[in-house]
Amino acid sequence: MPDFELEKIALEKGCKFVCGVDEAGRGPLAGPVCAAAVILPTDTEIIGLNDSKKLSEKKREALYDEIIEKALAYGIAYGSLEEIETLNILEATYLAMNRAVEALSIKPDFCLIDGNRTPKGLQIPSATVVKGDAKSSSIAAASILAKVTRDRLLLEYDEKYPEYNFKKHKGYGTKEHTELILKYGPCEIHRMSFLKNLLGGKK
DSSP: OOBSHHHHHHHHTTOSOEEEEEEEOSSOSBSOEEEEEEEOOTTOOOTTOOOGGGSOHHHHHHHHHHHHHHOSEEEEEEEOHHHHHHTOHHHHHHHHHHHHHHTOSSOOSEEEEESSOOOTTOOSOEEEETTGGGTBHHHHHHHHHHHHHHHHHHHHHHHHSGGGOHHHHTTOOOHHHHHHHHHHOOOTTBOGGGSHHHHTTOO
8 A cells, every 4th residue: 555655755854845746647549648647644634545557446536535635736637639630648647747747736845656667857856656546645646636637638528529438448448449439430529540550541
């Protein structure tokens, strides 16, 4: 389970505010990528806080509200579909992460980044943490905010494009989703660069 050990190490070295940063939605075939940055007090107790992928949708929703209530600051931002297509998914993810950090009402002096790559352009000292959402409470909190925010957006897309059943798969490349794309063709929120192999010469 994640804890505040990494945050406390940074604080003991003189940092005042440490944020955790994570993203959701790098892999799906549709929609933007979402990132979140969270600064939590290190004496915060949030029961059940964990990597968002290990939690049920209901549990994530409950934790989302608790994280927002207890956080000193949080920021949530997107890398748009257009940015994914014109740049690439990695660059769009970097943009989302930078925007999430910039959206914090308190400027952090250190960032803990989930994964093994520092977002290009980040102006704040940072450390990458592989599987950070299972180690750092701040990163785990960010993973939940990003995942819930993006899932809610896909529910809105589901109302606009009900034939793709976005409410179920949230844009990921499940068997059902790929079959529906082949049946109806892609819609305007699909990542065409991700569908090249699926569609071949089709459009």
